[in-house]
Amino acid sequence: MKIKTVAMIALLALVLTGCTSGRPDAAPGNAAAGGTVSLTGGVPEVVQPLEVRQLVHDTMKDKRIAFIPLLYKGYKITTEWGVQLQRGFESLGSTFTVYDSNFDTDQMVRIIDDLIKSKKADALILHNPDLNVLTQQIKEAQAAGIYVVVLNMTSNQSGDVFIGADLVSMAEEITNKAAVDCKADGKNQIALINGPATDPWNVLYEEGVKTAAEEQGLEIVDTTDSKWQADLASQQAATMIERHGADLCALMVPWDVVALPAGNAVKTAEDEGRVAKDQVGVYAIDSSSDGCEGISDGLIRASIAYDQSGIGTGALLAVQQLFELGNAPGSQRSVAYVPYVVIDKTNMSQVTFACYFGS
């Protein structure tokens, strides 16, 4: 019995002393392993053009870049980015791989985990579904010496570079546009069909709409969460029309993919005479070729096109810059925005970055 007790205590002591917390160091890890290439600390001040070209190619050669979007196949935004990145990185001799997480956050987390643990990437390009989801992964990646570039959807944990749209400004702009139409009609009620509460896109958009609506004297009569699902959006649009009827003049939907079913619901209501023709307009953000079709069909009255391929190109540039400067991942962070413009039936064919096809 005694021996057993002693053994138990000894075991317990061993177990307790054997515990580690595994808390990652606050200090960022080592710089990205650059191999033998000397291009760290940036391009020399004076250098031959041919030499610099060689240096850049050497730096980027065999670098493994992983792109982990929310959804890839058939999803025009991310394919637009992906195609730009692919072309750019392949021309520089880097390996570029897309990991499709298929709208499955778990899958995304697992993929990133795998990339970090097995060190299969030198830089990650992330498309973040939620303000909080990837905080730990971004931290871990940087600690493991991997650069992190975040596209379009911010995270609470900053990566090395963020590139995307200035959503607040875009939201203000499109709200202003709606205000103009509403006032022409003598109405002032607008409603939001938004996304999930912790979606970064949702948070910023709502902020922008609110500010502009207040300035313009518009009343936000309703806000719902479509969960970015088409069927919910159309149902919510129909319900809103019923509820606010004659006073409603604009449905604000921050994504053209969801705006389309909402527009459909509006059209049905118009056809059935439950709302006056052209009384309610759908105002979206973004305009893929589908969105543009919606605009020309009258399902969406106006949208904001922002430079999707610019985001792709921007990410391409940012990654190159990170490797060339060679700072430790996570040591410095920067944010960059792309241009945008309001489009409707009249001007959409003239805007270069509107109606993109994702290729």
Place this chain on the structure above:
Amino acid sequence: MEAAVPLSLAMILSVAIVVMVPLGINDGGSILEEVATKGLLAIGLTVVLVAGGIDLSIGSILGVTALSTLILDRVYGVPMLLVVVLAPVIGAAFGAINGFLIAKIKTRPFITTLVTLIAFRGVAKWLEETYSSRLVVPSTSDIWYFLGQGTIVGIPTPTALFIIILVIAHLSLTRSRWGWHLTSVGSDRRSARRNGINVERSVFSAYILSGALAGFAGLLASARFGRADSGVGLGFEIIVLTAVVLGGVSLSGGRGSVIRAAVGMFVVTIIQQATIVLRMDNGYFATLLAIVLLFFAVLDLKWGTYRERFAAKLSLDPGMTAVGPLIDVTVLDTLWTVNGRLTDAPPIGLGLIEGAEDCAIDDGGHLYCGDRRGWIWRFEGPDHAEGKVFARTGGLPLGHAWDLNGNLLVAVGGMGVQRILADGTTELVANQVKRSRFSLHDDSAIRFADDLDVAPDGSIYVSEFSSRTSAAEYMLEFVECRPNGRLIRINPDGSTEVVIKNYVSPNGVCTSHDGQSILVASTGLFRVDRLWISGPKKGQLEPVLEDLPGYPDNMNRASDGNYWMSFVAMRTPVSDLLMKYPAMRRRMTKELPVDEWFVPQLNVSCVLKFTDSGQVLKVLWDETLENYPMVTSINEHEGSLYLSGVQNNRLGRLELDPEDRGSIDTRRVPMTQQARTSFSEAEK
């Protein structure tokens, strides 16, 4: 045993994947961590399934608790240790909702937990809406990191905790009162209720446990990922369900092991990791999962019907025996020639007794013998005309011997060794030995005590015909013919010890006249061996008789310093042939009912006398097979031979030829001088 097929299929599957997919050492870590979290869910689900229910809401409970722990820590600043305690409590609270609806209100488990799956996810979303923006501050507690990234003696914390919980859960489920109740409820509610088991409480506890485990898994998940959205645990229920089904946990309740479920989880996680490493669309994982789920559900269904029968067949594994030359007893005028010497022995207890394997005679000349109904008869000496049941042991009383104090020792098949006192009461001498280590088969019981004798130091040597089959299934042992038997010594202080392991069907045991060795007869190998228990050769085993023409049974000392032995069966060329072909015997057991099995000729009646050096002196037969068709033991006393037979309806008493009579009291333990107290004297 019963889960062998699904589980081995699962293992083959995972090995195939590991071989085909370049999974590295890093994936091992990921897989382990993943198994740790979801494995907790699998344990919970297994427990619920064993209790006859199902819990689909585990993924949602995990999600809700993951968020709750973050909120408690980051928003309300609850001390981390308290959070660790609270996480399973929160999970258990959600589990209690399931338990209440299913156990109390008696709703259907599947649909109920399908509803709570949505409802709990709703709660998680609501928490997310309300608190999410405030969860961005990083944690300050080391415990948080310890749970997520830390290690315990080099093992990642989640994995270590999972293994601990797994072991506890396994023991609880298989050994504890709670586990038993749960199993019985899941298997058959009516029986459970009739056995006085509180069905409602058992079912309720299963859901509580499943909730608590999901809650704890939630804590681990949030420590690992730090995710603060409501999507944690989404779709886990199908993954875990597949894993559990893969592990052979029955969906119809009452059958399942958490260990196997954990193995199932391991396989599923390997599949998942493989799809990630191969950059496959997660549609592939879903598809694979569905196929695996369907396949194993069908397997459970089809396999479940036959698994017991299958297991029973696998348990019989006939061995191959090389047999020596066969003495032909039909040749005339040899020592072995069939004769009729036993035929006319007058019967004792005709019609009263059914199958006495052995007998014993006390000082008063009273005869005691067992009976296959578990009774001990006593026939009054000297003529043995009247008999009555003297004691009841139950079981199959086989070998008899007197101990040093003059009490009757009986080896009872199924019950070990019993001692019968003068007043007819019985007491247990021993019925177990120490379980041998590293043996899958529990051999701690003395299942089939067959014969016994007492050594000069008072210790009892007992032969155990087989440590696998019971006395009533002796046919199995005959067919299997493997070294399953043992010789066991019961020391005077009551402790037991195995002195010969792995002996082929030991039967007769007899202490030699000099008290230095024990003779053991191996029925299956037609031989007699000698085990030295003292002297220079102590502990050694050496042959005495080999290649006998029959299957030896009990042995006893003869009064002239030799030994008597009987054959329970005779060898024939065909039975010898069969010994060489175990596959043939296996097939026989599969295709024929027991009473049609071909075994050595059991109806014989052959007795022989042999010397210490192994020389056969004399062979007696009942060639008619009418009176004594089977003689299993010979006891000599005061010039008479008492013939017992386990299938005879009588004992026999044969007057000995004068040349056989000696001066030794065969009943007394050799080399001891203790006065024998007779039962009859004690009565007076």
Place this chain on the structure above:
Amino acid sequence: MDTVPVLQLTGISKIYGQDYAVRGVDFEVQAGEVHALLGENGAGKSTLAKIIAGVTKHDQGTLLFDGVSRIYSAPVEASAAGVTMVYQETSLVETMTVAQNLFLGNEKLFNRMSPLNIAARGLLVAHNFHIRPEAVVGSLGAAQKQMVEIARGIHRQAKLLILDEPTASVTPEEKVQLFLSMEQAKQRGVAIIFITHNLEEALAISDRVTVLRDGVVQATRPTAELDRESIVRMMVGRDVEYMRHPAGRGAAPIPSLEVDNVTLLPMVRNMSFSVYAGQILGIAGLVGAGRSEVAMIVAGISKRRRLGGGQIRLDGRPIRYRTPRQARRDGIVYVTEDRKASGFFSHMSIVENIHLGHISAQSRLPVLATPRERRTVGKRFVERFAIRTLNPAKAKLVELSGGNQQKVVLAKGLTVRPNVVIIDEPTRGVDVGAIAEIHAIIRGLADDGVAVVVISSYLPEILALSDRVIVARNGSIVAEFDANDANEESIMFAAVH
């Protein structure tokens, strides 16, 4: 017997549906006595036992156990008070081992298996039940399960032990052991209620006998004052129970159905018999002798994947059905013994039940099934089988008496004239009045030229109905009698030896 009885029931009644299961029962058991409870099938023996064991609650009357008035809401309360019941349909847990089952209910908080197995083996072997304690109960046969159940019941050290038909499936040798064990328990002062319909057993072992008929106590007497005839008279209320219906026509010369060496282990082994059109063949035997099993094989109900051999011929043509539908198409109808579980649709009306039987019997399923057709078919059979109810189109089956239910079950199978009908326990749980009617229906079928097989555990019924009697034992047919030569003794002898 002037001591305070262990158990005293006064005016106990229990109602199921529209019928009294037991009615105003007064009953008492003394410590150290074996009290036999006798009665026909459905006389209320099991119901009474279940009330005493706390499985069901009585509706009226008082139950005094150990001098205390009790109403149990769960069996656990009764067993805590000292009542142990050995159930006819065992209450063992199939997925657990024999040892676990033996100790289930009074197990320790944490159980180590090897000592438990040893103790269990001792317990079983003490009654000479040779069953491996490590075996999973689901793998045992019916008789072995019964043994485990008995061993457990005796082991529990109860004040009152109820044995409900413990001898139904055990061999004579095991029966001797059981009686010895009962004797020992009795000497320890245990009160034993011994439920049986076997009079000889009751006379052999009991001290007192109580006879139930239709839920009412007929008498309670010391066994010594009784003999077989007097008990039978009390059990059935009249001297001759069954009227024998004479055969209206002779049997056909060629068998309609031949079962030839059919084997389906473990229940059926080399079973052979023939059935002739126009004749009623009675199959007698113990429960578990393979009677119902072979019938289910013939009717395509048993899964026949593991059929061990043999052949079944219908009018000389070999048949092998995988579903009952195929059998039904060929005119083979099996009427189940377990009416409640698989005899009818309890939420449907009589008319709907019969009509469903009617459409299922069609070899090609009719597309349309109009309410009108339903009514006509239903009406025809309600009249023909004299099913008594106010509104056959509305009355649900659960609300009917056992006799009417059985008639509906029969009607459902007979909407289209079959070639072979196998009726398993035709009058189990049927009220006395309806028995004669059902027997008349069965005889009518045979007279109509149908080959009829009747399986019954009740020998008087077999003797009353059959033209020819065969006896099943251990999965085989062991004896055949002409109806005129057969008597209960000879049949029973064949059934157990």
Place this chain on the structure above:
Amino acid sequence: MTALLERRLTRTTVRSRLEALDQGTLVIGLIVAMLILGGLTTQGFLTTGNLSVVLRFSAAIGVVAIAQAFVVLGRGVDLSVGAMALVAGQVTLELMSRGWSELAAVGAALGVALILGLVNGFLVAVVGVPALLATLGTGQLLLGGIKVGLLQSNLYSVAPDAFLRRLGMGSVLGIPTAVFCLLVVIALSWFCWSYTSFGRLIRAIGDNPDTAWQMGGPMRRVQIGSYLIAALLSAFAGFLIMAREGSVTTTGAAFSPLLFAALTAVVIGGVSLSGGRGSLLGVAAGTIFISLIVNLLTLNSLSPALQDLANALTLVVAIVLDAWLHPRDEETAKSGDL
């Protein structure tokens, strides 16, 4: 003594009265109550426009609910209906994007439904896999398999000139087309349930499968048939949804909201999960009931999280009621039977 029996027989409890009532009637009562209450408390609820929206949105749910009812009536369950509805749209649009004609694409989607129904039926009726597991598995398999094997995009929209489009938008005889479709499905199902052998046999199997089997009923065919109908109707509902929304995405979980709504409607409508009982009136009423609840919640600006909760609570109430009115045999209850 007879008095006791009399009392037993004449005693009517709330439970026995409710049990005797067609649950459809009960639910209609609840609907009326809700309409009144909702009209009083919620602005814009009791308008023809709003109610027509409710009806139009309930059309697809109603069709899936009837599909589910076919199976539940026969003591089964089909968890693959949600997946089938989603996949019907995906397959059609993917094939159309590959240049198939609309008719051919729809035909292909129906073909997928046919295969799914047969597989479900085979697994449940012939192999004997518990319906829950079988359909859970096949649903997953269908979603994953189609996605992996066929789809090339994650997002499809319906061409505005497609015929399917009109299914969602137009109206027939003043009734919105979708609602008209639902009415047709109800009428056909009613005929099937009441006037055909098939319908009678489904009910019989639900009442007592053992009896139905031993009676010689064509069990397997009928069961397979019910799963087939369920799959085809779900595909049809998928077309209705696709027409209404104009687009289809490929992200779908095994327990989709549609499956859930359909199950709720069936259970609320009084189609007992223990089989054999239920009416179409109940299913229709149940469908409208849950659509009204969702509508009321949306009109009152409840967040989707709370809507989920409210929905789940409704279903909890429904199953508790079902458990109370039609208790299953406690003694033999296993996880296998729902």
